[in-house]
Amino acid sequence: MRINSKLYRVLLGLFIGLLSIKSHAALNVFACEPEWKALIEILGKERVDVVSATNAFQDPHYIEARPSLIVKLRRADFLICTGADLEIGWLPLLLKKSGNQKVLPSQLGHFMASDFVKRLEVPHRHDRSDGDVHAAGNPHVHLDPQRLLLIATELKNRLTQVEPEHERFYEDNYQAFKTRWLSNMDRWKQKTKPLMSKEFIVYHRNWSYLFDWLSLKELADLEPKPGVPPNSRYLTALLSKTDSTQAKGILVSNYQNPKAAHWLSERTALPVITLPFTVGANDDVQTLEGLFDAIIDQLLTNGEK
Amino acid sequence: MTSGFALAMAGASACANEFNPDISLVLDGTYKSQDTALQNSEKGFSLGHTELTIEAPVDDLFHGRLSAVLEDHEGETEINMEEAFLETTALPYGLHVKAGRFLSGIGYLNGRHTHEDDFSERPAVYRALLGSHYFDDGINASILMPTDVYWTISAEAFDGKQMSGQSHDESVGVYTLSTKVGGDFNTENSWQVGASYLHNRLTELENEEEEHEDEHDHGHDDHAGHSHDVEYQGKHLYMLDAVWKWAPNGNAKEEQLKLTAEYLLAKDPNQYATSDDFQQGWYFSSSYKFQPEWTVSARVGQVDLSEAHGDHFHQQKLDEANLALTWSRSHFSLIRMMYTHQSSDDFDNDGSALSLQYQMTLGAHGAHQF
Known part of the structure; x- marks a missing residue:
């Protein structure tokens, strides 16, 4: 009987212990x-x-x-x-x-x-x-x-x-x-004042919310339609239709294939700006704050020219 | 933050059309230069799996799906129900139950829809032993084990009519048991292996009926592609499958390599069978997406078959190799060219064929399994 009650107490202790582990x-x-x-x-x-x-x-x-x-x-x-x-x-x-x-x-x-x-x-x-x-x-x-x-x-x-x-x-x-x-x-708003109303060519509508916040403008998209990869026919048309002298650069995300952007860059002399799209894109971008710092610095280096 | 207020939005209005069921229609058509052995699609122009699917959550516990396939058979359009099932969404302990008519979860390819494949036809071993994809009326219960590595165990009971192609007196004609284990090797590499067993109680029954309609067991090739019942049977079907996928940084959009292999062994085709009379086969396939829109795939495979003729068997053997190139403009469309080469023992129309296929998805496009 004594052993049983001892066992009971041990089990109860264990149970409470487990519960408290769970709550913490x-x-x-x-x-x-x-x-x-x-x-x-x-x-x-x-x-x-x-x-x-x-x-x-x-x-x-x-x-x-x-x-x-x-x-x-x-x-x-x-x-x-x-x-x-x-x-x-x-x-x-x-x-x-x-x-x-x-x-x-x-x-x-x-x-x-x-x-x-x-x-x-x-x-x-x-x-x-x-x-x-x-x-x-x-x-x-x-x-x-x-x-x-x-x-x-x-x-x-x-x-x-x-x-x-x-x-x-x-x-x-x-x-x-x-x-x-x-x-x-x-x-960030102070820092990006010189960028206001500047135009960029984008690859996929990844940056719409950033542009909305900073009042930047999207001049053209490398994708013919959202989700459809760039092709040479579309890019050639884009090159002839777009007055690329207005643009400050071509934005690509770090996870995207930069080939189309480089193709256009060679023909327009616009810089390809590779931006981190989210946290973890490189060693400097390990926080949300770092993400916006990096994006803004990248845009400023090219956009102020 | 006054401007911020205008950016806020009530959560409820996120998806206005979630109350409507998802409807999707797959248009599928093929041109094939030659007939081939154990084929799904015939020489010339033909429509393949025109598939209409409607699915939606029923309530907070159930999800329902109907998938009807329209097939052309000698000038007449047949509507076949391939899937009509309910499944649970919120059972505890990783349990999951499915009931109605559905694709059996055995093997790697069987539970998948043919429009997810990288080839115009299923491997020869699937066409021979499973009628390309085995579906039937029944119930499936599965459990996702509470382990660190992905591990599922699943059991099924089916009527068996779709396996034997005939009605019968058994209440349960087919049982299956399968398990899958999978995980990531690292960010770039993922894997899954599986083993399945199918017990077919109808092999002897069918044989008795065949004695009465003897023409049935000859000339199977003539109506391949129309009936889904299985041509080569076995009381015990064992399956092993393995899949490996690689993508740089795990980003499957730009580039991906997929390797798949399966082995099937069916024993005891009927009561006259000796230990030498069995069906077995395998395939190995690799697909490489080298650009977002382009995939090249290659597959080799073999089947050794014992075709039942009453109390004796005909041994048959088929080797098949396929090479396919697929262009996919978006998630929703694909055009594929495939070259098939066959060599066989005792098949009439083995040979080489070139086929051209399109597959278009209208409406909703469901998520694909691994």
Whole structure:
């Protein structure tokens, strides 16, 4: 009898121990893209354990629903993605295969960043002859710091809903981020004044939100239609139609093939400006702040000429 | 931050048309220079798998899908239901149940739709032993194991009518059991291996019926491509599959290499079979996307078959090699040229053929499996 009660106490102790480990355990987060990993780590610090499904060298439109991603999503308590159909080619399948109720749409653990901001380029007509246009508009919302701050606010609210007991923690982290971010935004705006209304040739509509924020202009797109790779016939037409002397450069993301941009660059003498598209693109770009610093510095080096 | 307020948006209005089911139509057509053994598409111009699919979440627990295939058979259009199933979306413990008519999850290719393939026809071993892709009425229960490496186990029970091509008295004609393991080797390399077993209880039953309609087991090639029932059977079907994918930095948009191999062995074709009478085959395929729009694929394969003629068997053998070049303007369209070379023992129309195929997807385009 004594042994039994001792065993009982040991087991109870173990059980309580396990429970407390669980309550101190971090929130497992599955981020679709590195920018959301960076953002949720700012707000959640040591309380979140984040994996990113993609890295800065991968085109987030074209990811395979790999077995490893299914396993990672199965373990997640929280899912943070861009949404607006950016991940339509792989996320629905991951959600189905992982069977994780916590991160299904309509659950608290399902957070689509672009749901919370006004999106640009929402098409008036849905016709595939216009290319692979997203019916929900341009999904690349993270490149506007104002929208990013709005998303951070919503994310903080959501995390507080998921873990009400840690409201103070998330609020403090958010306020610290907001103060720093607002002063960064002032600094970036000051710095980029000489760029205002300058024109650039782009490759895919990756930069629309950045342009919207900095009042830059898109002179032409290397893609004939969204999602259709550049071809020589289209580029030749573009070369003859476009007054490239107005442009300051050709923007490509670090994950894109720069061949088409170099082709045009050789014929127009416009510089090819390779910009980091998200966090992790190179050693200098390891934070969201670093991402905007790097983008702006790159644009200034070429745009002021 | 006053301007910021105008940038905010209520979350609910994100996708206005999510209440509509996803509808997709696949148009598929082929021109083929010659007939080939165990073929899916015939010489000349022909329509392939014209497939209409409707799918949507039913509620928070179920997802439904219907896939109807229109096929032309001797001037008449047939509508075949290939898929009509419900599946669960939110069961605990990694469980997943599917019921209705659906593609069996055995092997690597079988559970995939033919329009995801890199070739115009399935490997010869699939055409012979599985009718290109085996689907049937039944139920599937699978579990995603709580392990660090991807591991699924899945069991199925089917009516078996689509396997035998005949009605029968058994309540469950076919059972399957399969497992898959997969993961990333590193950022650039991913892999998956699988093993499956299919138990066919209808091999003896069909043989009894065949004795009454003897013409049925001769001249199989004549109606290949129209009936989905399996031509070469086995009571026990064992399958092994492996796939390896590589992309620089894991970015499959610009460049990707895919290697796939499968081995199938079907034993005990019927009650007269000795241990020498079995079906077996394999294929090895590689596809290389060398530009966003272009993929070149090569495949070799072989089948050794025992064609049942009542109580004795005819041994047959077919070697096949394919070379395909696919141009894909967008996710939604592809045009493919494929060269097929066959050599065989005891097949009438083995030979070489050149085929030209188009495949166009209208409407929604579902995500592809790994």
